[in-house]
Amino acid sequence: MTTTGTPQVTTAGAQFVQENTGVPGQPRQWKYGLCDCFSDCGLCLVTWFVPCVTYGQTKAKLNNDDSCFSNGFLYCCSMYLGANWILGGMTRGDIRARNNIEGSCFGDYCTHCCCPLCALVQENREVQES
Template structure:
């Protein structure tokens, strides 16, 4: 009976690997290769001022932006509740920094779904028309969930 052979595996920075592995003679060795593909950047599915197509969300975002912000974060992060994010937005909004916090949430949506834009456009969207921006983000999150990409 043949003895198992020892094969040395080089460890690369940032990766963890066993320093040695056993290879049994007569057994097939399987190598699993995972390929990560980056989707090309895209635009928002709905326009910023297309918020009136979802008038219910637009009204909630206009009257209770903290609640819509919390619901968006809840859907985006697949979390159980939106109370913490809602309260945080409310406190930050009272201090006058609501658009800054909300633009960070918008940047998270853009990064997760590979949407074109930058921090300046995120801040401008929330500074000029936060209800429209919150509605657009909600509709984008829903579209990605429906497409199975969340």
């Protein structure tokens, strides 16, 4: 059996510190933080001015289809009705379930209610990486 991790030398000798390598069944963290949206300025600007485009791209990539326009239009309509946090929370839950990311349904909706643009950027970057 091999051990993966970072070797560290202590007074008791060499030890391996176990890293979270995506063990099946163990939820992991998001690859990008919620407030890490400014590290991709292009995506950040698009999301600020037309969040429906970012949402449409994320859903299309998540579902592996060409539904970018229809999903973006749906998000635009939900923004007009003030219900975009519901649609965003549902999508965030789908992303978490598919990528085994820790969190809760309540947290998904709260994130989209309080910080929808940062959530859209985080989700888009997560889906693009997988």
